[in-house]
Amino acid sequence: MRRFFARLRPERSESGVFDELPEGVRPSLLFAFDGFLNAGSAPRLAVEHLQSRDEGEVVHEFDLDDYYDYRGRRPPMVFDRDRYAEYDRPSLELRVHHDDHGAPYLVLSGPEPDFRWEQFAEEVHEIVEEYGVELVIGLGAVPMGVPHTRPSVITNHASRRELLDRKNLFRAQVVIPASIHSVLEIRLGEWGHDSVGYVAHVPQYVAQVEYPSASVALLEAVAGRTGLHFDLEELRLQQAETVADIHKQVEEQDGGDVLANLERQYDQMTRSAVEPPLVADESDLPTGDEIGSQFEEFLAQLDRREPGTGE
Template structure:
């Protein structure tokens, strides 16, 4: 193993040797950018079972706040057992055609973001990574009855593959993934990513339809291929559940209808944020009308 600060990297990985181009590195960290658990579900789908071989391991003790996110530990009658330690690792995986790629997953670092970025840079340069692609998701005022939208971003304009619905400038809370993209650009490495828009009223529940959209976006920019049918089927099942819940409430249907009009306005008259004479319900109205709806989703008997 070669060793840089905060990361241990396997020296020899025969699967990546003798190729005409370097591998892709997919980055999907748990925590901040994971509304609807979209990237977590995507990572589980990409890894499969068993998951791939670990080819780089970051020093989790340097990055993780154990008191803020306490790992699970089993107490068995009279003793502690089965401690599940957090891991921040790079795995070697293959797509469905056998092409190798790398996947960095685990908890977003709580500390030393700059050190984390330098550690990932060491991985990128060691394996000759040609492109880093990050996956994430955020809650947005969008309806579940429309296709999942993706925002793409990159540290070089030539890497962008679509026009984003959002036009303008906004200050957002930083993340380790976002900082990594910025730093890699400064170091001359291509990095981009996709952020899925999750209906904010179901952002705390699994939303596998967005996971399918993220994987399909990944396919578009890397040339790799995966079977997304299981994700699509899970997404359709979630849609059925939501439709059943919403059918019970005229108020919720009205709010969803307002979100649908906003969504459609983006696609039919992109110069305007909202359709004419169709104002979006306020945050207070949304909160009140979805409170009982969410409570029913959380009730196993419902």
């Protein structure tokens, strides 16, 4: 196996960064990537919320030249009249954070690797062993036929069934596109390390805009699983504002008829299905065109807003 410790800051192995943990307790590692499983930007918002409360310390930086497709996902750059002024260099970093009670944990975040997934998994494996990580937790989000007026649903998966801590609403066997989330979980399990994942279901009609409801659900799942303490008040305020905006647009567009149909179908599915499909009966669900036409103006209004102003 390749060794990557040269990229770790040398002092970390001797710094005792996890000395404050009780004897026999090992840290958890959370990971969230911008890429395939990022509907509603929910994993990114979750990480940004954690970093807003504790910036953390970078203890490992991945060499993105090994993993990133610069031509496929060109980073933004500022051209100022007659010169290139700023380059927003992408980064994939591992940070040590502390929860509201001072307990340390690790967060790996940044763009999802485009290349060399097996090499990346090996590098993460080295980190897991170097820091004595007890549990690796992946955060993801997918667009689904669910209404925003219902509690956010989480699908739980794990490298071992004994690690599951909740019963999944959707339990069908399907073929899906692979992601680095799934490859990491499989490989870490093969190497004897426990790994779990939480995937939030985001209403498909808002999957392209920020959806804090799913971020709250993800962090609540992590807190319940690990015992870490996160103050989610600010994120819940964002959640309430976003839901209010969505509901207002729904009422203005069609009086809520499409949403009401979706709610009825969703409620029927959750009540009656023992082995429900991943989506409800397509003959009864609103079509993509129907949903798109009802929310087109809503999404356009969000795109026109000034960042951070809410206007």
